[in-house]
Amino acid sequence: MLLNEQQYQIQGLDVLKICEEFGTPLYVYDTGKIKEKLEILQKSFNALPYRIKYAAKALTNIAVLQFLQRQGVGLDVVSIQEARLGMLAGFEAKDILFTPNCVSFEEIQEAVSLGLVINIDNISILEQFGHTYGDSVPCCIRINPHIVAGGNAKIQVGHIDSKFGISILQMRHVHRVIQTNNIRVTGIHMHTGSDILEAEVFLRGANILFEVAEQFPNLEFIDFGSGFKVAYREGDPITDIADLGRQLTTAYEAFCQRYGSRPEVWFEPGKYLVSEAGFFFVKANVIKQTPATAFVGVDSGMNHLIRPMFYDAYHHIENVSNPSGAPRIYTVVGYICETDTFGIDRKLAEVREGDILVFRNAGAYAFSMASNYNSRFRPAEVLIHEGKAHLIRKRETLDDLTRNQVPMEW
Structure with missing residues (x-):
């Protein structure tokens, strides 16, 4: 403005x-600013085989979702309701990542019936998923990297006391569940929290995720979440997305040499795309x-x-x-x-x-x-x-x- x-x-x-x-009161959103922020991400990550999945919980108005869908963006949702809003806005089910927390298995089954990409963040649901679907439905696994990152403690979601994700200390258990039920894992995911400023903190989590990814031989994507910091005051420091893109590209290329293939790299910006708009x-x-x-x-x-x-x-x-x-x-x-x-x-x-x-x-x-x-x-x-x-x-x-x-x- x-x-x-x-x-x-x-x-x-x-x-x-x-x-x-x-x-008044009145909410007003500027599509020009949304597009400007999206272009920063696209330019910064253009050396990677990346996909942007807008974190719908930030703002779910259907018109905003339609605008983002027309920019070629996918969707990250945390509830069936968000998924259905996304589909009403024109998103295809295959472009929607479903990352719920503490939901019933019935909601997971509904997501499967819709054709969403399923992201599982606890061992109980992983076991039920395996018992029900075996290798017939692929899934992603959300890892808790035990990193304190982000601003306010209420939005830090990657530390050891967080309810989100499966602890990296439980990977042996995870693999037993996967092997017993022949579960097909096609993605690995993390999200450490909002307002991450330093690329070094983000990369620390990324390197942990790369190490975990090496345990899964047939990954199609690695999802790094988001949490990029935006400015609230004039002169506020923000995440240097271009620098993060360069450093993450270097780390990704080293990972690919070890891994032997090039999984897609996914990001889930929500606040970053719409806050300032x-x-x-x-x-x-x-x-x-x-x-x-x-x-x-x-x-x-x-x-x-x-x-x-x-x-x-x-x-x-x-x-x-x-x-x-x-x-x-x-x-x-x-x-x-x-x-x-x-x-x-x-x-x-x-x-x-x-x-x-x-x-x-x-926004x-x-x-x-x-x-x-x-x-x-x-x-x-x-x-x-x-x-x-x-x-x-x-x-x-x-x-x-x-x-x-x-x-x-x-």
Whole structure:
């Protein structure tokens, strides 16, 4: 989003007019930014036989999925529902990797019936899978490499205490299960967490995965997950994808010489592709001055953007309506009946009641984690594509809240 003559624009469109047309609170996504991030990955990994599998949990709106499918991207899903949304958006089942956690075996069977690529992350399910399918259905195995990587502890998923993946210390057990049931393993997978900054940390996990891969003679792919860091503040360090691509290519070529073939290399970016493409617009309802704090209370809350309260995540906030106003210090809060804080002691251009504020990095885990807490409606979503604003989800109404409720006949 650019500031041009005191006017905020996305692909040349005045965002204040977008908010006037569709109302607030409002999620807006920029396909140009998604494509820009995708091109960085493609350029950085072009020396590898790579495939990109978008991690759908970041943002599952069908229009966004359709856009990514048209860019030649595959899909990584963690539930049958995400898989079905992907198929509605045009993804073929063979291009969808199903990586659930702690689901019933019945959900695994449903995924098999759909024709998804199955990724198994615990020995119990692996045993049931082998008993049921033998070598008739291939699978991938998710490894826990015992690496602490990523930002907030709540999004670190590759360490020894994590519920995700099969421990590298259990590989002998894994091979016994595979051999006993004649399971056909065609892929090896890992994901260590989000906000990985250093290529060295990613490569440490990659080399562990290469060592494990050498134990499986007929792999079609090795999946390194994702977790690439994006910028939340101006000047934030980010993952140097180009450097990672160079170093990973060197490690991959050495692995292939030992392995004797060239499996595909898969990546699963979610937040990396859509975070910076998303903007969340809200209206300032009240300016409340207490003896200690100046609050801006907006027409949204943690029911629409839970990350600041859940992860202590930082989202840059700007005053779109009055960008040249005198700087003031505010704490920006929501309308939910909880401690509901978006940002503490933020320097913003003077905020007046009725002004429109924007939260940056709202493409990933904003709408996808939204709720109806306090019986509030979830906002509309708009996609900006080739200079036009498209409504891709209507704002909820009371009918949406009551649709599945069954009143008692008293």
